[in-house]
Amino acid sequence: MIRIDSVTKRYPDGTVAVDRLSLEIPDRSITVLVGPSGCGKTTTLRMINRMVEPSEGRILLDGADIREQPVNTLRRSMGYVIQNAGLFQHRTILDNIATVPRLLGWNRQRARARAAELMERVGLDSSLAKRYPYQLSGGQQQRVGVARALAADPPVLLMDEPFSAVDPVVRKGLQEELLRIQDELGKTIVFVTHDIDEAIKLGTMVAVLRTGGRLAQYAPPAELLTAPADDFVEDFLGTDRGIRRLSFFASSALELKTSPIVAVDSTAEQIATRGAGDTPYLLVTDLDGRPLGWAEPGELTAGEIDPGRLLPYGRPFEHGQESLRAALDGAVLSPTGWAVGVDGSGRVVGVVSQQTIGEAIRGAHAEGAAVAAGTEAEVSG
């Protein structure tokens, strides 16, 4: 565990970058430092590997002051990923990744074998091994940056706005890749970003810092969205935190209806029985069970269903895998107000109305509020 113990960073000109900050960073999880520019988040990160020395306070790594070991030994035990990847342009991708193992005295062959292994882990094709950084896209370079940081298998990974310089689509891919890698490797990751959505997506714990380097709130993302500590945090979270919070509730809580589903080759009798339920629409699927579109029962004639004339079904959500937010989004996007739940291979498992989703949301909120209240009671108690 990394413990930041009332650390202050004051520069000679009197600027205070970090002000009496205390944080406990749990092992094997992603802790995100987030805040506007000038909130000291990068300074805090850089104090953990002593790129910046604190003016007051101390930082403990597994109970020992980080100043007790030689600075380069400390740094080699922590992977370091920075915004523009910071690759060595004169070295091949493979040799970039092999840097820290080589510093630790591994022979070239072993270091390169390890680097090749890491390339695979971060999703880089082995054909890129002999390329130079300028031949890679921004997203690929950032993957190399992550691989390089992981090469010596350090227990701690420090990431300073690693995905800020890439476009949103690539960023989303990199974030998902990081979560996948974290699932496999279980590193203690400290992640700095100015993007609150990124913080909420990646963080196990999120520390919101305010200008002047003071801690505004330190909480798991769901709690942050439910109970922002003050106006600053609430403002920083943005306008639709209620909707975003739904990302933390599983759609498995939804009870799906299977009655209003008909296959495209249904008989007149089947259409009539299914249409007799309490839903005003029927969902037509293809022969594999994939959704085609909605129709009113009266409009369907057996043997003559034209998929082109059906109402669009919005974006289906993966039941159990995706969150209530995805389910709500699907319902809002569909002109019928019903969301389509599918399984991993895109086959319909059931449909659900906005109303049912609304009830599930109210239930989840009640549960969330209870959890938040419980945490507060613990803290004050």
Place this chain on the structure above:
Amino acid sequence: MNVLNFVNAFFSDGAHWHGYDGIPTRLAEHVQYSLIALAIAAAVALPVGLVTGHYGRGGNALALIATAGRALPSFGLLVLMVILVGFGMVPVMVPLVVLAVPPILVTTYEALRSVDPSPVDAARGMGMHESRILFRVEVPVALPLILSGLRSAAIQIVSTATIAAYIGVGGLGRYIIDGLYQRDYEKVVGGATLVAVLALATLGVFWGAARVAVSPGVRRGA
């Protein structure tokens, strides 16, 4: 054309190809003086340029020294050195080194300052020692510029080393000085041509060195 006739006459005269005043001897002397001067200048200027460039301090002082160095007339310095230390190799070397130090010093400093700071930050953050950062991260990237500083220094040395002949030592300057004195313009033009060819050859050597020493990852677009 007259000049071409001179060149042709000079190089086709068999007497110019052997002996202590033959082309091979004079060329070897010239190359030797140039190499020694370049080596001394590099030994002085490279370390200073690398260290100041790495730490980013002393840029103003360097600019001052460089300007002063460039303002000194080589010929005047040669005469002054002869007065001070007498004849020999030292008075030849001093003006050549003084001429060569500024371009090496300033270019090396600027080359290091122009290295992207983010790989340096990454290197420091992963626990590289400062000297390793300098030689393994900064220098390989700054190498094309550093070589260009050495190259312009080398070319200036090659063309200026002709002044050695004024104080009675060898080199290609002999042909020019002696030719002028003897009104043998064939010799003057021949000597000047050899200096020009040597300067071009120097360019070629640096081009080749850059091909070999600069990583393909850095070379693109350069």
